[in-house]
Amino acid sequence: MIEDKNQQRTQLSDLGEFGLIDHLTKNFEIKHKSTVKGIGDDAAVLGFKNKNIVITTDLLVEGVHFDLSYMPLKHLGYKSVIVNLSDVYAMNAEATQITVSIAVSNRFPLEALEDLYVGIETAAKIYNIDVVGGDTTSSTTGLLISVTAIGEVKSNNEVYRDGAKPNDLLVVTGDLGAAYMGLQVLEREKEVYKVNPNSQPDLSPYSYIIERQLKPEARKDIIKLLKDLEVKPSSMIDISDGLSSEIIHLCKQSKVGCDVYEEKIPLDPQVISTCEEFNIDSTTVALNGGEDYELLFTMSQDDYSKIKANPNLTVIGYMKVAQVGIHLVTRADTKIPIKAQGWKNFNV
Amino acid sequence: MIEDKNQQRTQLSDLGEFGLIDHLTKNFEIKHKSTVKGIGDDAAVLGFKNKNIVITTDLLVEGVHFDLSYMPLKHLGYKSVIVNLSDVYAMNAEATQITVSIAVSNRFPLEALEDLYVGIETAAKIYNIDVVGGDTTSSTTGLLISVTAIGEVKSNNEVYRDGAKPNDLLVVTGDLGAAYMGLQVLEREKEVYKVNPNSQPDLSPYSYIIERQLKPEARKDIIKLLKDLEVKPSSMIDISDGLSSEIIHLCKQSKVGCDVYEEKIPLDPQVISTCEEFNIDSTTVALNGGEDYELLFTMSQDDYSKIKANPNLTVIGYMKVAQVGIHLVTRADTKIPIKAQGWKNFNV
Known part of the structure; x- marks a missing residue:
């Protein structure tokens, strides 16, 4: 059905990322009282007694976010963790765990993925976070990395995007x-x-x-x-x-x-x-x-x-x-x- | 460096998913006491007072996990949520939140993504979960969906893969x-x-x-x-x-x-x-x-x-x-x- 030439077509480039996410999720309701903050900040915030959990996710796509002709895989692994931790810190939270999923084509040998994971492990050590889950799958072309980062912050210590005041x-x-x-x-x-x-x-x-x-x-x-x-x-x-x-x-x-x-x-x-x-x-x-x-x-x-x-x-x-x-x-x-x-x- | 023909090459197909994840993460240490269970079950478990959080993630790749020539996008959106919720339930937990990231090429019009998100929203309604975050990005080819699901379970009520006993x-x-x-x-x-x-x-x-x-x-x-x-x-x-x-x-x-x-x-x-x-x-x-x-x-x-x-x-x-x-x-x-x-x- 995706190839139906008669359907209405709006180019994604007309919206951009922010318009797109807003557009696609505008009708979504929040039902759980543990959901303190949903879509719209650096990370979501989930509330549990006097501690809040922040959670954020990013997808890195070969040919869009990185070019392996000059990006060593160790560095790519490192960077894929960093970009997510950055979102956690932007909530004023401490990053504690990540999950890492990769989709990879057969053109990559095991040794390439080992390099990627050395970078991930190095970031995990330096930033003191646990790698707690993930998924590996094949892709028909290229490499794709999806990282989800989890952090903790004392309730009411989280910082959102919407608190700035005139004269700040x-x-x-x-x-x-x-x-x-x-x-x-x-x-x-x-x-x-x-x-x-x-x-x-x-x-x-x-x-x-x-x-x-x-x-x-x-x-x-x-x-x-x-x-x-x-x-x-x-x-x-x-x-x-x-x-x-x-x-x-x-x-x-x-x-x-x-x-x-x-x-x-x-x-x-x-x-x-x-x-x-x-x-x-x-x-x-x-x-x-x-x-x-x-x-x-x-x-x-x-x-x-x-x-x-x-x-x-x-x-x-x-x-x-x-x-x-x-x-x-x-x-x-x-x-x-x-x-x-x-x-x-x-x-x- | 990925194209260096002299490097040692081990085919990924020699390992399969489970061998691969084990191999890549075997040296990873757990440092946080909130990490109750890391890699190796349907979901990771994070501990917070008398409640535990489970978290699981899956990556769905066009041409590997689905074929859009017979998979309507609404159903695909629905299914991409379901496969993750299933992992949460397998921990004996209640699913509460998800994040959804997509990578999509310009061949998809906005209306196609709207269909995808209608499926996601429908699953969220039926299973009573909040969509709390996500990321949209472009891909050079095809569609890719990464979903992370979060659930809650009373401490010690979670069920792992390693508790079976003879005669059970x-x-x-x-x-x-x-x-x-x-x-x-x-x-x-x-x-x-x-x-x-x-x-x-x-x-x-x-x-x-x-x-x-x-x-x-x-x-x-x-x-x-x-x-x-x-x-x-x-x-x-x-x-x-x-x-x-x-x-x-x-x-x-x-x-x-x-x-x-x-x-x-x-x-x-x-x-x-x-x-x-x-x-x-x-x-x-x-x-x-x-x-x-x-x-x-x-x-x-x-x-x-x-x-x-x-x-x-x-x-x-x-x-x-x-x-x-x-x-x-x-x-x-x-x-x-x-x-x-x-x-x-x-x-x-």
Whole structure:
């Protein structure tokens, strides 16, 4: 029936990921009192007495989310865990367990999967999580990895996307745009390799940005830091799709506006130099690059003194009332509306 | 690196699913005290005070687990939920939440995904579960569905695969082999359709077996029934890969043997007649067909009086000490060892 040419057809690319999930699940009802939070945040929240469980899942598809011509399988295993843990931390929770399912074609030998699982095991060790389940199956083409991560948080300590208030500070961890620029370098080297398989590129000037692409880390340390500093964010999200779309998520769900200062956006020197080399605007990269797996959160200005000396945290703007909108304040002191770049995977 | 021709290559088909999961995860350590049970049962078990959480995940791949030329998307959505709920019930737990992730190529219009989600929503309503999360992404080919199901069970009420004791009764719910024979009929009709697209087959003689293939149900009712009857199984598993491989799982994990009586295996009349039509042995189909989503459990003989009148439950054999092995006692009263048919998906 899928091939019926007469049926009404709406292209998925017209909706994008967020429109699609909203559209498909808008009629779904919540029936269990243990369901504290369903679809619409970094993770779902289930309530059990004084402890809440968060649960989140991600699907990584070969040819869409990763390219095995430059992604070692160990790193892929590691990264597939990290992207899920990042969602758990974005709820202000401690990650405790994961399940890992893979679909794999016969072109992969056992040794390839062993490499993948070494990466998974390494991430599990470093982040102190248990691998508690999974499923392996065959695929007709390529490799697919589905990870579900589970975390724990004391009841009422979880942080959603919808708690930001006007005048709250907008804070980002680490620096942005590096994973995207690492990908640009890897894509360029792939093209060079196609022309001359004997070329030995010197990638050392790009070591940081390539590592950010191939072996990202999740900000478990920030959850501990915020606890130690006694700062509870009013809203939080992890930066997977890019700063601009995450800012829009926080603003829309919290029903607030925002001013973000271009000059405050943290960039690593390697990102700046590589952007110059590729002739790309570094602010555009920081706003839209994605895969940073940093945390973006809002917090009360009253707590500013607790965070101001911390090198991991950068205040990049202020939340406003919804009516003023969401803007980037440029270095030239002009205001540009921040728009979602949308989710381009359906155009691949 | 995956294309390096010099690396050691072990074919995945040499291991099969169970060997593969065991092999890949054998070094994984459990670190959290909330992890009551990790890999190796129908679901993982996480402990929280007097309630345990079970969690299980399954990946369904187009061309491996389903064929859209005869699987309506509504049914596929429904079935993708059912196969996971079945694992939750096999732990003696109540299913409460699911997450659903899909990877889909641009060949699918929105309306196709709406159909898929209608099936998911229908299952969620009927089985009283909340859809709490998910992820949509693109795929380069075909459709892929990953479902994670979460359930709750009172601490110590969960039932594992490893609790069967010699002399326990081996009990199966419903009847077996129907989903497999339904698939044979659908495959045959697909071939007929290829030759003559205008043929209008009369499938009414196969209505039950086709429904078992396209729209299976999970035995939520049995969990309630066992509770009402005050029967706690000593071990339990759901029948997804086929009766013989599930019996082997229970026996190996419980370190027991088993006699299964061919004449006791419950078969629907439509299975028997269709097996005759296709010239296939119905016992072979019941043992190896799979996708029944019935429950297979063991229980103390002391409780036999509680279940003997129940039409949903059939005693098909007895557990023995491990040394005597695992056998089928045929209608001719000969004993044949039951062997795993293995998991053939890697040979697709």
